Structure formats: structure tokens, C-alpha cells
Amino acid sequence: MPKLTFLGAAGNVTGSRYLFEDTHTQLLVDCGLYQEREFLSRNWDPSPLEPAKIEAVLLTHAHLDHIGLLPKLVRDGFKGRVYATDATLEMAEVMLLDSARIQEEDADAKKRRHRREGRSGPYPEEPLYTVEDAQACVPMFRPIEYGKPVAFDGTTAVFADAGHVLGSAMIYLEFKSGRAERTICFSGDIGRPERPLQDAPSLPRSTLDYLVIESTYGDREHPPAEEVEGKLGDIINETVNRGGNVIIPAFALERTQELLFYLKRLLASGRVARLPVYVDSPMAIKLTEIFTRHPELWGGEIDNYRKGSPFEFGGLKLTASASASRAIADDRSPAIIIAGSGMATGGRIKHHLINNISRAESTILFVGYQARGTLGRVILSGTTPVRILGREYEVKARIEQVPGLSAHAGRSELLDWASSFKRPLKQVFVTHGEEDIEKEFAGELARRTGWPVTAPEYGQSFDL
Numbered sequence: 001m002p003k004l005t006f007l008g009a010a011g012n013v014t015g016s017r018y019l020f021e022d023t024h025t026q027l028l029v030d031c032g033l034y035q036e037r038e039f040l041s042r043n044w045d046p047s048p049l050e051p052a053k054i055e056a057v058l059l060t061h062a063h064l065d066h067i068g069l070l071p072k073l074v075r076d077g078f079k080g081r082v083y084a085t086d087a088t089l090e091m092a093e094v095m096l097l098d099s100a101r102i103q104e105e106d107a108d109a110k111k112r113r114h115r116r117e118g119r120s121g122p123y124p125e126e127p128l129y130t131v132e133d134a135q136a137c138v139p140m141f142r143p144i145e146y147g148k149p150v151a152f153d154g155t156t157a158v159f160a161d162a163g164h165v166l167g168s169a170m171i172y173l174e175f176k177s178g179r180a181e182r183t184i185c186f187s188g189d190i191g192r193p194e195r196p197l198q199d200a201p202s203l204p205r206s207t208l209d210y211l212v213i214e215s216t217y218g219d220r221e222h223p224p225a226e227e228v229e230g231k232l233g234d235i236i237n238e239t240v241n242r243g244g245n246v247i248i249p250a251f252a253l254e255r256t257q258e259l260l261f262y263l264k265r266l267l268a269s270g271r272v273a274r275l276p277v278y279v280d281s282p283m284a285i286k287l288t289e290i291f292t293r294h295p296e297l298w299g300g301e302i303d304n305y306r307k308g309s310p311f312e313f314g315g316l317k318l319t320a321s322a323s324a325s326r327a328i329a330d331d332r333s334p335a336i337i338i339a340g341s342g343m344a345t346g347g348r349i350k351h352h353l354i355n356n357i358s359r360a361e362s363t364i365l366f367v368g369y370q371a372r373g374t375l376g377r378v379i380l381s382g383t384t385p386v387r388i389l390g391r392e393y394e395v396k397a398r399i400e401q402v403p404g405l406s407a408h409a410g411r412s413e414l415l416d417w418a419s420s421f422k423r424p425l426k427q428v429f430v431t432h433g434e435e436d437i438e439k440e441f442a443g444e445l446a447r448r449t450g451w452p453v454t455a456p457e458y459g460q461s462f463d464l
């Protein structure tokens with residue numbers, strides 16, 4: 001009997017990884033990195049699956065919590081193919097190489113720091129995987145288009161637009177259970193209507209047997225999109241008037257491009273006066289190039305900006321090199337600095353936080369989801385002092401959040417999407433949310449639909 005095992009994003013948000021197996025084949029849907037501090041050690045767990053037996057990995061989209069363990073899977077013996085849309089694969093290459101470089105640098109820095117402090121840390125001082133491991137993934141990549149079926153031994157996969165980020169997909173698997181034809185949908189991360197760069201997520205197929213649905217914002221509604229631009233403009237103007245910098249930890253994928261799009265409009269309308277805007281992230285710069293190369297995947301409001309780049313304006317400074325990045329600290333005039341990582345768990349943002357977090361005139365602005373245990377969440381929760389790169393810093397900067405920028409559906413958007421099926425589902429699995437949110441959302445969806453809905457635990461398997 002076909003079986004589904006939850007190897008991540010079960011009781012937590014990151015580490016999406018689901019194993020589908022039947023007598024003919026094993027398929028892995030997503031292979032994500034754990035990013036919440038309390039679950040980081042799972043990244044190092046000896047693989048709970050047999051990589052050599054997996055026929056293919058199907059990726060919903062290029063965020064690291066959906067692809068970031070791929071290099072480890074390959075190192076551990078995976079020899080199959082990796083399927084995703086071409087934009088997802090182009091971005092995955094950039095993301096995985098960057099992740100590997102950060103893994104190597106972090107392990108190295110940790111080793112040196114622990115030597116100095118005479119202690120050993122909670123995680124191995126060896127990188128989770130290397131740049132070489134990440135490079136080994138690329139020849140396995142096979143691009144596929146939305147709506148074009150890919151056949152495996154006994155199972156067919158079809159990708160559909162999820163409206164979450166460029167090239168994002170929900171994945172349908174059609175398989176046989178005994179003599180019955182069955183379909184399961186993995187929602188991946190579900191986007192929202194009325195986002196600047198993406199169309200609304202595609203409606204689910206009207207008939208389905210099983211659904212694995214994310215619940216990141218299963219407990220919250222998002223403010224209307226039009227409030228985002230106004231709040232962003234107000235925060236920038238107030239910070240500039242105080243003579244401070246606006247420091248924005250931002251995901252390189254989609255969030256940075258959304259910010260640039262909003263900033264272009266704020267500047268064009270005169271709501272914000274021209275100022276230096278740094279994109280201090282080689283990865284975000286590369287991903288913006290990929291974005292620009294795929295206008296066929298654009299949606300939402302960006303459609304009206306096809307003449308010229310929707311992401312370029314006067315004052316924009318792309319700092320790819322390390323020396324250009326360091327020089328930002330010398331810029332004394334108020335500036336906006338966008339850098340990764342999005343949850344401040346690594347990357348150049350840490351240096352900008354160090355330079356600004358104790359300055360009352362600066363603002364740390366969060367524009368994305370901050371998972372429990374990440375530095376971003378710690379700062380957002382009002383903790384002071386905070387520990388960054390091994391030192392403590394008093395938090396004096398203004399801490400702000402613009403929540404409406406989310407690329408994830410809010411509670412009622414998720415509920416509406418998930419209850420639109422014409423035929424009752426055999427089972428719904430709620431994943432990719434904090435444990436209490438998953439459980440509450442599962443209860444609400446079950447009440448609304450009368451279907452069996454469960455929030456699986458890490459490692460739990462179900463017959464399909």
C-alpha cells in the first residue's frame with residue numbers, strides 16, 4: 001500500500017520533506033533545511049531515509065526550508081533526478097551554493113570561536129555540506145512546466161502554480177492504491193491574491209483524495225495589501241528624519257524584489273525622497289536577474305511594469321563584493337539597507353544589525369515571517385541585549401514590522417482554498433506551521449468540512 005511519511009515541517013515550520021513510497025517507487029517532495037534553532041540538530045541527523053532508493057525529488061519552490069537539505073541527500077547517496085520549474089531550479093542553484101558557502105563559513109567561524117572560548121558548541125563544527133556537495137546537485141536538475149505530467153514507475157506528478165514566489169508550485173501525485181486511482185496534492189507554500197509580483201494561487205483540482213496543506217499563517221489574517229506601501233513609506237520617512245538607517249532583513253527570493261518594486265513606486269510618487277538603497281546580498285542580486293529573465297512568470301501588479309525593469313530606480317546600489325559591503329558602514333547619510341538572511345540567521349545582515357541595533361535613530365524593519373528561535377524572532381520579541389556573532393548588543397533601535405508583505409495565505413485564505421473541493425477528501429494533513437497553530441487550524445478545517453484532518457508528527461507515516 002502506498003505510504004506517506006512526514007520527515008519535516010510536521011509540528012514546525014521549516015524542514016519541509018515528505019516521502020511518498022509504494023512498491024514501485026520512492027519520491028521525495030521537497031528536501032528542506034530546518035531553520036528554527038530548536039530543530040537545527042535534525043539537519044545533522046543521520047538520514048531517516050535511504051537516499052539511494054529515492055527515484056526523484058520534486059521541489060515546490062526555491063526557499064531553503066524546501067530545498068536546503070538537497071546537497072546532503074546527494075552526498076548521502078541520492079542518484080536520481082530533481083524536478084521543478086525552470087525558474088525554481090535556476091534559483092535553487094544560486095540558493096544552494098550560497099547556503100553551502102554560509103555552512104562552510106559558519107562552521108569555520110564557530111570552530112575558531114569555540115577554540116578561543118575553550119568550549120565546544122551544540123552543533124558539529126563541520127559544515128552540514130560543502131560548496132562541492134551543492135554543485136553536485138545541479139546536473140540532476142530537470143525543469144518541467146506547469147500542467148505537463150511527469151511519469152514515474154506507477155506514479156505521475158503534475159505541477160500547478162502556487163502563487164507563492166517566482167516559479168512556485170503545488171504538486172499533484174496520481175497513483176494507484178490497490179485498484180483505485182488516487183490523487184494527493186502537496187500545497188507547498190500557498191500564495192495570496194493581490195500580491196505585487198504573483199498572481200493568486202491556482203485553485204485546487206475539484207476532486208482529490210488527500211491533501212497536505214501548509215499552515216504558516218493558520219492563526220492570522222493579513223492586513224490589506226494597500227496598507228503595506230503606506231506603512232513602509234512612513235517608517236522610511238520617520239527614520240530618515242531622525243538621521244538613522246532602515247535595516248531590512250529580507251529573503252533574497254521574492255521579498256527583496258517586492259521591496260524594490262514598492263520602493264520604486266514610493267520614490268516615483270514622491271512619498272519618499274531619493275536616498276541610497278543598498279541591496280547588500282550577492283544572492284539577492286543574482287535572483288533579481290533571474291526574476292527579470294522570466295517575465296512569463298510575472299503576475300499581479302508587476303504586469304504593468306514591463307517596459308524597463310520594475311526593480312531599478314535612482315539611488316539603488318547593488319553591493320555584490322565584500323569590500324563594497326564593508327563600505328556601506330562609511331555612508332553617513334540615512335540609507336535603506338536590504339540584506340539577507342531573511343530571519344537574520346546568517347549572512348551580511350548580521351553586520352548591519354551590529355552597526356545599527358544600538359542606535360536609537362535607526363530602525364530594524366521586519367518584512368517576513370520570523371520562525372521561533374531565529375535571531376529575527378528574538379529581536380522582534382523585544383529582547384535586549386541580543387547576541388550577534390558571539391557578542392551582546394543593547395537594542396536601542398526602533399523595531400518595526402510590516403506584516404502585510406507575506407507570501408503566505410492568511411487564515412481565511414487558507415481555509416477558503418482548502419474547503420473548495422467538490423468531493424469529500426479522505427484525509428487532510430496540516431503541516432508547515434507551529435505545533436499549536438497546526439492543531440488549531442486542523443480542528444477548524446475539520447469543523448468546516450467534516451473531513452478527517454490531522455496534524456502529523458515528525459516521522460509519522462500514513463497508508464494512502
Ligand SMILES: [Zn+2]
Nearest residue numbers: 061063164189
Ligand atoms: Zn516558501
